[in-house]
Amino acid sequence: MPEKDKDKISRRDFISNTIRGVCLLGLGGTLGLVATRTQAGDTVWQIDPNKCIGCGRCADHCVLEISAVKCVHNFAMCGYCKLCTGYFEPQPNALNTGAENQLCPTGAIRRSFVEHPYYEYEIDEELCVGCGKCVVGCNAFGNGSLFLQIRHDVCVNCNECAISVVCPSGAFKRVNASKPYILKGEEGE
Ligand code: SF4
Ligand code: SF4
Numbered sequence: 001m002p003e004k005d006k007d008k009i010s011r012r013d014f015i016s017n018t019i020r021g022v023c024l025l026g027l028g029g030t031l032g033l034v035a036t037r038t039q040a041g042d043t044v045w046q047i048d049p050n051k052c053i054g055c056g057r058c059a060d061h062c063v064l065e066i067s068a069v070k071c072v073h074n075f076a077m078c079g080y081c082k083l084c085t086g087y088f089e090p091q092p093n094a095l096n097t098g099a100e101n102q103l104c105p106t107g108a109i110r111r112s113f114v115e116h117p118y119y120e121y122e123i124d125e126e127l128c129v130g131c132g133k134c135v136v137g138c139n140a141f142g143n144g145s146l147f148l149q150i151r152h153d154v155c156v157n158c159n160e161c162a163i164s165v166v167c168p169s170g171a172f173k174r175v176n177a178s179k180p181y182i183l184k185g186e187e188g189e
């Protein structure tokens with residue numbers, strides 16, 4: 001492999017690993033919260049991202065006014081694509097951050113330049129409604145690094161999750177409260 005390509009890949013790996021740490025910290029921040037609410041052996045609801053088809057029901061069927069389901073980003077899987085199919089409309093007018101070019105209905109994905117030709121995509125969970133549009137877009141042509149998870153800092157862990165009843169792909173499952181998230185690419189227990 002030419003030296004310049006090696007350099008490019010190692011810099012990209014560095015960026016990827018650095019940002020991945022931030023992503024995991026984000027999820028890790030709610031682990032303590034789950035631990036204080038639950039006892040050993042307790043279970044909580046979670047989405048198996050390997051089964052979710054991004055049907056949109058997570059946005060409409062949660063008992064909370066704004067769904068407890070949010071998009072999360074596994075940066076280690078992301079290609080940092082300039083043309084991100086999870087971010088852009090199928091036929092964008094231009095590859096820029098104009099609202100008319102974005103797939104997300106709430107503008108919850110922030111796009112920022114890293115270095116030529118890489119761009120970073122970060123989810124603003126306050127704005128995310130869990131509609132899954134970006135998940136479908138990313139899976140269609142990208143690496144599938146965007147996926148949905150129930151955020152346990154907002155979920156009230158209903159006995160029967162209203163979304164699980166309507167989920168068409170059987171993606172909802174009870175998981176051990178000590179490991180309340182399933183990262184894309186990991187097996188759900
Ligand atoms: S497209 Fe939907 S799931 Fe993705 S970030 Fe926007 S609101 Fe969240
Ligand atoms: S358990 Fe309840 S609060 Fe949590 S995602 Fe399901 S419906 Fe929403």
Ligand code: SF4
Binds near residue numbers: 055131166
């Ligand atoms: S209802 Fe099921 S398939 Fe639809 S977006 Fe939610 S987890 Fe995915």
